[in-house]
Amino acid sequence: MFSLRRKGDYRLQLTRTLKNPGQYTVELYLFTPYEGKFSEWTLSEQQFFFNSLEHRFRLLGLPDKKRISKSGSSFALLSPHYEIQYGSWLFQYRASMDHLRQQILGAELAAEPVKRALRLIQNFAQRLRKSNPERSSHIRYFRLVDVYFSWHAEQFLLECMTMEGYSELNQELRDSIRDFLQQEYRYRREMKYLPDFRGTPTRLWNRMSLYLRLLEFPVVLRSKVVELGSGTRKLVKAGSTMMVMSLITYFLFNARASTQQLSLALLLGIALAYALRDLLRDDMIARVTSWLRKGKPRWKVRLQMPYTNKLLAVQSVWLDYRKLPDLPQQVLEHSGTWTSNEERQIICYRSMLNLDKAALEQDQIQERLSLDCEELCAMIQAARNKVFTWADEDDPMSPVEAHPIEKQHDYDLLLVCSEDSTGHSSAQRWRLRLGTTGIVKCENKKTHWPSPEEQQKKNGLARLRDSFRRR
Numbered sequence: 001m002f003s004l005r006r007k008g009d010y011r012l013q014l015t016r017t018l019k020n021p022g023q024y025t026v027e028l029y030l031f032t033p034y035e036g037k038f039s040e041w042t043l044s045e046q047q048f049f050f051n052s053l054e055h056r057f058r059l060l061g062l063p064d065k066k067r068i069s070k071s072g073s074s075f076a077l078l079s080p081h082y083e084i085q086y087g088s089w090l091f092q093y094r095a096s097m098d099h100l101r102q103q104i105l106g107a108e109l110a111a112e113p114v115k116r117a118l119r120l121i122q123n124f125a126q127r128l129r130k131s132n133p134e135r136s137s138h139i140r141y142f143r144l145v146d147v148y149f150s151w152h153a154e155q156f157l158l159e160c161m162t163m164e165g166y167s168e169l170n171q172e173l174r175d176s177i178r179d180f181l182q183q184e185y186r187y188r189r190e191m192k193y194l195p196d197f198r199g200t201p202t203r204l205w206n207r208m209s210l211y212l213r214l215l216e217f218p219v220v221l222r223s224k225v226v227e228l229g230s231g232t233r234k235l236v237k238a239g240s241t242m243m244v245m246s247l248i249t250y251f252l253f254n255a256r257a258s259t260q261q262l263s264l265a266l267l268l269g270i271a272l273a274y275a276l277r278d279l280l281r282d283d284m285i286a287r288v289t290s291w292l293r294k295g296k297p298r299w300k301v302r303l304q305m306p307y308t309n310k311l312l313a314v315q316s317v318w319l320d321y322r323k324l325p326d327l328p329q330q331v332l333e334h335s336g337t338w339t340s341n342e343e344r345q346i347i348c349y350r351s352m353l354n355l356d357k358a359a360l361e362q363d364q365i366q367e368r369l370s371l372d373c374e375e376l377c378a379m380i381q382a383a384r385n386k387v388f389t390w391a392d393e394d395d396p397m398s399p400v401e402a403h404p405i406e407k408q409h410d411y412d413l414l415l416v417c418s419e420d421s422t423g424h425s426s427a428q429r430w431r432l433r434l435g436t437t438g439i440v441k442c443e444n445k446k447t448h449w450p451s452p453e454e455q456q457k458k459n460g461l462a463r464l465r466d467s468f469r470r471r
Helices: 045-052 079-106 111-128 136-162 171-191 201-216 230-258 264-292 329-333 374-378 452-470
Strands: 003-007 011-018 022-031 053-059 222-227 299-304 311-322 346-355 365-372 386-390 400-404 409-419 425-435 438-445
Touching (some): 003 079, 003 438, 045 053, 045 311, 045 365, 053 311, 079 136, 079 201, 111 136, 111 171, 136 171, 230 264, 329 409, 374 425, 374 438
Antiparallel strands (some): 022 409, 053 365, 222 299, 299 311, 425 438
């Protein structure tokens, strides 16, 4: 199952951990509220895939059962493994801190999540700084990790200190936070990190963002995207050109046989034929190509290991826009009333990942699916409507107040996951409310998806029915 987190005003991030080899299938259905208005002309499929959707994979370091046996200094001296190990520690820590931050922002500031965050920060600092690297490349990477962690921890605690209700926390917890921040400042001065923290807030933020990209380099799998169907499109283009030119040539020969003079009407007819060819050729090629490649993947992504470029997995990707009757039968059967509008456009994204056993011998893999709603929010037209109310509802003589209305659109996000080793699928659903300034609300909804036992029973009945049909 995926866990959802909000990243900024426009982005949603879905993450899960892959621990076993096999074939993983992810299907994402985004139900738009535009009815028949949303189409590939509004936002092309290719533009949505490269700008609004990001499907990446990251190394999470060694599994727990092998981490003890591989924690020796001889293994850590191997260059890629050192960066992968420390980078995966940092990003596991960031994921835990982001989860705690969402808890704190989603409710009133309480002592328990702040206490857990402080304990997590202290434990990670102790784990990170218990040993010093010796190689120059390791020293540079360790310095980046240490500086970024120190800044990230300070920012988290300072944000908690500015929240309403911080002064109501117990004095011991507030003293512990202040002692840690003072201790962290002394540590920076001893390690000569203070120049990295100087500058304007904007420059400091950009510097830490650069450090984060450098730290991500050893743990993010390299993706090489190959667009499929170019050969089919070339064949369709050649065939359409041959057909059109054959018709024009046949027309010219027949016109020459009927009359020996080159008339103005004949020239206009030839020019009209060429104009119709240029006008209809692109649409015809696109439609015939899509018909021939219906059901086939549009992109193939090769996932390679950092540094060595070793091939770890191959991912096949589908993306298209559909109407409700064109959805898979399982989605139609187990959808609720929120999918009753047949004119509603649906963005369908499907990914099939073939993960080899060799890819998980040394590392676990984190799958991260990010959805950027900025272009969807840009489609919302700003409203100028206002609602007028009394300042005091019980007093009609009170002043009148004007409340501007923000136009919002509701999207439904359905995520269906399946794995060959389990033999069944699972589904998750969220309701997204988008405004002109970003994501207004994101709430989890029930999917009413069948249980694994019900799916196995249904699959067994389907296989039995097919066997009777063959006989």
